[in-house]
Amino acid sequence: MARCSTTPRSSARPCFLFADQYVPLIIRGRIAIPDYREEPAGKTIVTFEERPSGSPEALHAWFYPGDNYGVQFVYRKSDRQYSARSEQPVIPAATSAPKVEQNGADRSVPIVTEEKQEVIMAQATPPAPPENTAPDKVDAAPATLPDTLPQTSGNFGSILLFGTVLLSGGFTAIRFATRQS
Amino acid sequence: MQKKLLFYFGCALIVGGALALAWYGSLQWMTSRTQRAESRLLDDLKARGPDPSGDRSLPRALVILPPRPGELVGRIEIPRVHLSAMVLEGSSPKILGVAAGHIDGTALPGTRGNTGIAAHRDTFFRPLRELRRSDEIRVTTSYGTFRYVVDAIEIVDPSNVQVLYPTADPQLTLVTCYPFTFVGPAPKRFIVHARQRA
Numbered sequence: 001m002a003r004c005s006t007t008p009r010s011s012a013r014p015c016f017l018f019a020d021q022y023v024p025l026i027i028r029g030r031i032a033i034p035d036y037r038e039e040p041a042g043k044t045i046v047t048f049e050e051r052p053s054g055s056p057e058a059l060h061a062w063f064y065p066g067d068n069y070g071v072q073f074v075y076r077k078s079d080r081q082y083s084a085r086s087e088q089p090v091i092p093a094a095t096s097a098p099k100v101e102q103n104g105a106d107r108s109v110p111i112v113t114e115e116k117q118e119v120i121m122a123q124a125t126p127p128a129p130p131e132n133t134a135p136d137k138v139d140a141a142p143a144t145l146p147d148t149l150p151q152t153s154g155n156f157g158s159i160l161l162f163g164t165v166l167l168s169g170g171f172t173a174i175r176f177a178t179r180q181s
Numbered sequence: 182m183q184k185k186l187l188f189y190f191g192c193a194l195i196v197g198g199a200l201a202l203a204w205y206g207s208l209q210w211m212t213s214r215t216q217r218a219e220s221r222l223l224d225d226l227k228a229r230g231p232d233p234s235g236d237r238s239l240p241r242a243l244v245i246l247p248p249r250p251g252e253l254v255g256r257i258e259i260p261r262v263h264l265s266a267m268v269l270e271g272s273s274p275k276i277l278g279v280a281a282g283h284i285d286g287t288a289l290p291g292t293r294g295n296t297g298i299a300a301h302r303d304t305f306f307r308p309l310r311e312l313r314r315s316d317e318i319r320v321t322t323s324y325g326t327f328r329y330v331v332d333a334i335e336i337v338d339p340s341n342v343q344v345l346y347p348t349a350d351p352q353l354t355l356v357t358c359y360p361f362t363f364v365g366p367a368p369k370r371f372i373v374h375a376r377q378r379a
Contacts (some may be wrong), residue, residue: 145286
């Protein structure tokens, strides 16, 4: 069974942390409201929102096994705008996906997802990378990448050097002035 | 008269130098405070997670929403060169002033794709100059710890963003300025490519 808690207030914005034995979910939503479904399922059902292709999934609803009531997550408009702005160009999402059988040896819990209609979909499961795959770069540059590499020349050293030189110069000038007198 | 002017000039230089050193001290203090606060937050998030000692690849069902600029991403550590720095989202000068930054538009640590992390060469990423192939890089996030192995090191122009292009498998790219001893805006970028350990 999953548990739900909120993170402490700090520099990070509040988020919900779902922690199951095998399935941690980190959700940056502030609001969760009750949701209802006609027929309970025997498995945990997780619904995802439509998001731009390539961006992380956003939870829409969570139903526990056997319960009519679940939790629906409400994202603020700014969250959606941020996600849309920061991610890849929008590609229409598929309306269904093949059901994936959970491997018994795998440590993940049997979660299936559905989207809008009562169509059971598979959890977003990246296929296992083939052996010895080289880190081939994708030819097309993502639109979200910066035009240039970040400016990483800090001014820490310059400030320290500048201050030291000024101090040395000042003391030298004062000593020279007092010595002449 | 000249002596007096010289004396006042010397005093002005001392005041200017003291202000510069005070500025340097305040920057160091802000950096240290941010690092401590973010480190505590990460430890707290990990403690609440399902696997505090989590040292495994991502589970199959994981949902991570991208952090906003300035929010915590994780901690990067390279044990051999004694590098340890908190990583915040974004690579703006303000963020890079207090932490390492996760470059916008790149993958999050542990996920498939190319994760880009940048930091100043005269603070957090100064030890990168001692990095060698096969060194281990550890990135700790609230959802797991991911280990990478240094694969290649190269020096490129700042306009060469191809080093950040997405990759088919999880990869980490570290970016800092080069040469390390250059004073002012450095003309090149020091790039470290690392592959995630299976």
